[in-house]
C-alpha cells in the first residue's frame with residue numbers, strides 16, 4: 001500500500017498494520033482538531049471583533065450544556081485512544097507460547113544472534129515466514145536498541161538484563177535492522193538484515209548452519225569446562241543447589257524472600273552469585289563476571305532451562321501454581 005510512498009516502511013509483520021492503524025488514527029484526530037481550532041480562532045476573531053470604542057459584549061455566567069459537551073467528548077476520545085493502545089501494547093508484549101526463540105546480544109558495534117538449535121549469526125537473523133519469533137535481548141556493553149521498521153518492532157537491549165520482544169513475519173524478504181539508540185562512534189554502522197524465508201527454505205538454512213549442537217548442549221559443555229558441576233552435582237551433599245527442574249520455579253532465598261527462577265535470575269546467579277543466595281546454602285560461589293561472555297551466559301541459561309526435574313518433585317512450588325488473588329486455599 002505504501003510502496004510508492006517512501007515516508008513509510010513496508011508492512012511485513014503481523015504487528016505492522018495494527019500499529020499503523022493506531023498511528024494514522026492519531027494523525028487524523030490531531031489534524032482534525034488543529035484545523036477546527038485554527039479555523040475557529042480566525043472565524044471568532046472576525047465575527048466578534050471590536051466594532052466601536054464603546055463596544056461591550058454581554059456578560060456570560062456559565063453554561064451547563066457547553067461544559068458537559070467539552071468534557072464528555074474529549075473524555076470519550078481519550079478513552080478510545082487508551083483502550084485501543086492498551087490492547088495493542090498487550091499484543092506487542094505477550095509472546096505466543098509456540099514462538100521459536102532467538103537470543104540477541106548487542107555489542108559495539110554489531111548484533112550477535114544465537115538460535116536455540118545452535119546456529120549463530122552476526123548482523124543477520126534468518127527466520128521463517130508465518131511463525132512467531134521471540135527475541136531475548138541483552139547487551140555486552142552499553143544500551144542498544146533492536147529496531148526493524150518493516151516489522152514495527154523496537155526494543156532496547158540493556159546490559160545485565162534480558163528484555164523480550166516478538167514478531168511474526170508475513171512475507172519473505174530481506175528487511176533492515178537498525179540500532180536505534182546512540183551507542184558511540186559507529187552507532188550508525190550497527191545495522192543488519194532480517195532474512196525471512198519460506199518454511200522449507202528455512203529448514204534448509206537450519207540444516208546448513210548447524211555446527212556445535214544446540215544452545216543447551218553448548219551450555220552443558222561450558223558447565224563441565226567451568227567445573228560448575230563439582231558443586232552443582234544435584235545430590236544432597238553438594239555445596240551448591242541442584243539445578244534440575246529449577247527453571248520457572250519459585251526459589252526460597254537465604255534472606256527469607258523468594259525469587260522466580262527466570263533467565264534474569266539465573267544470569268545474575270552466575271555473574272553476582274551473592275546477590276540472591278538460595279536458602280540453606282553458603283555464599284561461597286565465586287563470581288564469573290568477566291570470565292564468561294554474554295553469549296556464553298545465554299548458553300548456560302539455556303542449559304539450566306533444559307534440566308528437567310528428576311525423580312520426586314522438589315520442595316519448591318511451581319510459579320504457575322501460586323493461588324490467584326481471592327482464590328480459596
Ligand code: CUA
Nearest residue numbers: 144179181183
Ligand atoms: Cu548500538 Cu546504537
